[in-house]
Amino acid sequence: MSSSPDPRGELADAISRALDGRAIGALTRLSGGASRETWRFEADGEPLILQRQRAGDTRDMEVEASVLRAAAAAGVPVPHLLASGRFENGARYMIQSWVDGETIARKILRDDDFASARDSLVGQFATALAAVHSIPVDDVPGLPTTDQVAQYRQSLDDLNAQLQQSHPAFELAFRWLEANRPASARRTVVHGDFRLGNVMVGPEGLRAVLDWELAHIGDPMEDLGWLCVRAWRFGSDLPVAGVGNYDALLAAYESATGSPADPEALLWWEVLGTVKWGIMCMLQASAHLLGFSRSHELAAIGRRVCENEYDILLALEGRWSSLGVS
């Protein structure tokens, strides 16, 4: 028999210590991204989720844990956070309850099981976002407050230089974004990646808001605009997450917050979100082109950048007068 240490056994022991000695079983890795790993396991038979941060991730998972606690307190449906902290090897972790359901957007948008959920989701998303945006900012110290336009302007410049290309449509978009910033006075907690794929859905509708690692402080309309970016409609004709219309989203959000929501601010953030997704497509293609991860799938995503350019030009049709004298 080998006497070498079993890394999975070591992880199970570490989880057990984090959970006051509960018996850990059925430890299964679900995904491993660049910044974190996700594991499913059982503690005394109860299904739970472990997220473990990898070395090199610049974010602090403990900030995300504090956002999750604050979100739960604000009434956002989220998995229950059982424990968070550092393992003895220094890695940050969070242990959350397992929420059953579906995250795959195309199933939620097409399967008969979710027909009734599709009717409810816009209202439930609006209510959940209103709750996210009600979290007292002082309860969650450490969240970044980066200006999104400046951040993605820099990303585009870096990628253009690396890939030796340029995108006149994105330059138009940045000019328009700079000239038309919404006059929003509200600064709240923003989820930062609220869309199908990052929510757990059951046949009755929204069960839990997941994936809080991009949470930050900003204009709450950012979450609504991102939810309407065409990539997150997954082929559906309906603008809000592929399940509803703008008016329904704005009306439900207004009724949940008790204050008016500006459709122009929603459009502004949808345009910025579309630019962001276009830049993320460039980033994925660059992983292939620069040799970090050779893959024809990543290469092909480089030719999806123009989908976002097209969407921007459609969204801003007739709205260019703020830039010129034509």
Add this chain to the structure above:
Amino acid sequence: MNVERSPHDVPSAAQLVESVREWLQNDVLTSTTGRVQFHSRVAINVLAMVERELAMGSRQSIEHASRLARLGVASDVELASAIRAGSLDDRIDEVVAAVRASVVDKLSVANPTYMRRDDQSS
């Protein structure tokens, strides 16, 4: 492609790519599952894109160059800089129309059905 000036025999580059795409569609897709089948489907889409670029690319290059020339710039890099600097703001509608025409050309190769029907096969 300018077939008359090419020294190559048939099949043309487009026909070669087409033959590989058909093999992926008819044999590989049906005999694979899961991740490999997904990546076969991606490969089919990539080759179909290359076929469209071989068919339309030359005409698109000529038209793109003339759109840029009308705006007094020599490349997308120069156009991007001019937009950023505001030096074409007095011709913003022309600029937007030119950028839109280029984007429609790009999507005509990359993913034509993504566009509104009135922009397809323009």
